[in-house]
Amino acid sequence: MRLRLSSDAVRLVIPALSLTILLAAVFWLQPRAMSYFGLNLLLNLAVPIALATIAQMFVMAVNDLDLSIGAFVSFVACVTATFLRDAPLVGTLILVSAIGVYALVGVVIHLRNLPSIVVTLGMSFVWAGLAVLMLPAPGGQAPDWVRWLMTAKPPLMPMAIVASIIIAVVAHLIVMRSSLGVLIRGVGGNERSVERAGWSIVAARAAAYGLAGLFAVAAGIALVGLTTSADANIALRYTLLSIAGVILGGGEFTGGRVSPIGAVIGALTLTLAGSFLSFLRISPDWQIGAQGAILIIVLALRLLLNRVEKRGARP
């Protein structure tokens, strides 16, 4: 009997493999990176990206796409560096209502049957505007506890790795293990039959968007913890990076096929791609290009693997 891997496991193989190869290559080129300090330096910036990628993943699980994540994370970063530091209560209130707005966007998209791309595009202007109102010029300061959290030095493993593992585990529990996660993925997979079984699709979509908002808030806070100050354009790149991270991690655009562990791995891979080039002494100009190339290679590999799998499955 042939061992048949589940498609979920297969989905994780390529991202895990590409991360391993990339890490091995980095270590080979620069053995000094293989240290507590070196790893932290390499992967530090991956934490907020991983959180943003998980946020995007929730939206993609219900077959939508969020083009406002970058602007939203910037907005959160601005709130964190201003209100959350100076008036923690007001700051918390702002962030909680922002999550509420996210859930509301999900409700509106579902009820009016709107294209998520355009609605979130509009929202990205709104978040960017609010961020500019708060911080017209770069500034602000990270609250001390955030700074402490992001620069903590846990034993054995650097913070970046500990945080990535925690993010992956928490997201895995929510998306893959809980009833709510099953419902959200069910909406992505077969909305009609979920509805026929008596569930509220609006509530599921609102929950997915709300969770996306929650993780995006975490991303913004983590980002400020690393950079110590904020500006209104600090995370605009996250919109595209988060989509790329989900896809790299084995997620798909439609059908509710997502993988939280893969998404975190995808975010790590994207972050490492840049460092890898600099170790190769290739100009950092090509960092973004390398991310694009990795994306294309991984998608091509996946297509190949799917074909082989299909051929094998046929009797």
Next chain:
Amino acid sequence: MAKDLTKAVIEIGGARVSFGAVKALDGVTLAVMPGECIGLVGHNGAGKSTIVNVINGGLTPQEGTVASDGERLDRYSITIARARGVRCVFQELSLSPNLSIVENTRIMHRELGGFGWRGRAAHVIEKSLDQVFPNHGISSSQTVGDLSIAERQMVEIAMAFSDAGIAPRLVILDEPTSSLDASLARQMLDHVRRFVAAGGSVIFISHILHEILETSDRIVVMKDGRVVAERPAAEFDHHSLVEAMGSVAREDALHRSARELAAAPVVIRHQAAGLAFTARQGEIVGLAGLAGHGQTDLLLALHASQSNSWWPRSDSLVTFVAGDRRLNGVFELWSILRNFSIASLGDLSRLSLVGTADEAARGGEWKRRIDIRTPDMDNAILSLSGGNQQKVLFARALATRAPVILMDDPMRGVDVGTKQEVYEIIRQEAAKGRTFIWYSTEMDEVRLCDRVYVFRERVITAELAGDAVTEANIITASFEVAAA
């Protein structure tokens, strides 16, 4: 299942449902008693799926009553049906392919929540799978998308029989064995008998007649939205069942005069599993059999083999008339004229600029020829009735120069007057040498054809020509009569 055994689980009284001009149900009364398996048979358009939809609460009849356990239910719905233990296995997949079997069980049974639901859901579905298909070899942690079609079907069936708080009382099985092999089908039929013996009820739809004959207690035969025969299964045999499904009386009433076309040149051919397909110049070739048995696939394959998705062809061999207008026929934002002209723009344009005067003239000509009822061809296509939209699609195909016209059951839901007009045009065009390849679910249309291929389980199983194109022959070929 300690309910009263003398009261029907579900009783439908005098149900009438019509979709536009089509009467899908024309006064159907059907009572499902506890502890019985009802076999439901009928050819296309008999009303089987409609009555199933009424029973599972998905469709409210325009007239008629629904009662359960002697209690009349005025507001019957899917939720109430589920709460009363009505379960349904559809031909289309109702599971989420991205979820595991356990997770699908969670979705299907809302009452399974709380901490540790995975264990409980696994227990529920595994128990049911073990009961229905002993030694099934399916692990409940597998993702549904990874299962073979047969395994998915098995999970669907087991899901319908599973019990997570609300016990199933009436299970509707719509062609459940279509993708199961003989031994799995046997296991399922045995389980149906066990379930019925324990006091459950089953409505069983199948095109394999011996399954119906040996599993059912009672057989209901439907035709044209009515129940035409209802007797204990023991009083039927293959022959009488086929006979009951057809109507012997009207035979040959509509039959065209036989034409001799054997000498005409072959214009298109196709070879897949089963008999080879050929069509000759000027011929009207019918594709018959139960709906969804591969007829549309043949049309799509013929179309794909003759078209190029990268470069336009002005001399295309085939053109296509859609049956599902919404899905692959009508362009909803456009006017009637644009919908009409889209397939023949090559002939209507110079230097790739559309000649609007030519277009309007051609449109006006066809409006007269097939009598599209609209004051202005520039009106929106959706302002037309369904029948007239269909005429536009016909005009679109006929106005091209393609010698072969593929028709994907285009007359579904079209009124009788329009049908007669279109039949006449088809006859004229065929006489001029055009070939029609016509998939139809309506017997009257199939009998207009010179030659008919009958499909069963995605394969051409019979070829009937001339006087052999009869309802009895088509029904016999559509249903698997011989014992497997």
Next chain:
Amino acid sequence: MTPLSRLAGKPWIWSWIAAFVVWFATIMVTGGASTLGLSQAAFTFAAFSIIVGIGQMFVITLGPGNIDLSVPATMTLAGTVALKLMNGDNGMIVPGLLVAVLIGLAVGIGNYALIKALRIPPIIATLSMSFIVQSAAIWTNRGLRIKPPSFLADFTTSSTLGVPNVALVALAISLLAWVLLEKTVYGRWISAIGQSMAAARMAGIPVDGARFVTYLLCAVLASLAGYLLACFSGGAALNMGSEYLLMSIAVVVIGGTAVAGGDSNVPGIWGASLFMFLVVSMLNTYGIGAGVRLIMTGLIIISVIMLAGGRRTGMR
């Protein structure tokens, strides 16, 4: 139908009305002193959004899921490489233009090749492509900021008979686009594909060919806009395309093109582009900052899609 009610039925009229209202409100504050200057500036800056927006509009016409995210990267790369090649030499203007167009063609081919070969949604294909193109732009842009040839710099910043030259270029492109969309077989094809790809295929339309050409067209228009913008602003900057990602989509939506595809119009792009610029200058005139402007832009996009989206749900 009276001409007025016919006009009211056009989807693009609202963006024009909005643009006019904002224009009027701005002039009122300044007492009409800046009428000519404001109008000229509006047409100049709108011209770039118009050229990019028309390309994006053709792509969006192809139906749900079709969008080109590589627009900003293409603009930057085309502007950078063309300036580098021309190196301030008036004699190299035509080769520079050709190179920009070639870059557009290459990006378009790459985009559609990825869509077809990897069978991935256009959004991911164009996203990966944009990463690579953006990197290529960063790489070529290193070093000194090269000035555009003097003739081009003059041309893009001056006017003919009071109309900015870039607006004239945008007008010429718009006329071509309008003919393409409304009068040619290709226009019918992409509209049909946007309404129903399945129906288009069954009607014998060469679906792949038409989509391929559309992605090419979008990338070439983006590279053309990049070429002009680099000359206009006196040199190529790495972030010069970035604001056009969201802008190109926004002007299409506000211009009344159906986001679900199949129904597009060129005039709306003009109204929306003028409006987007005029809102900025109005708020500047009133002394309101960029934050409020962005929020308003977002809310306008959302309200437009909510008004337009409600119409189509009933039809599906």
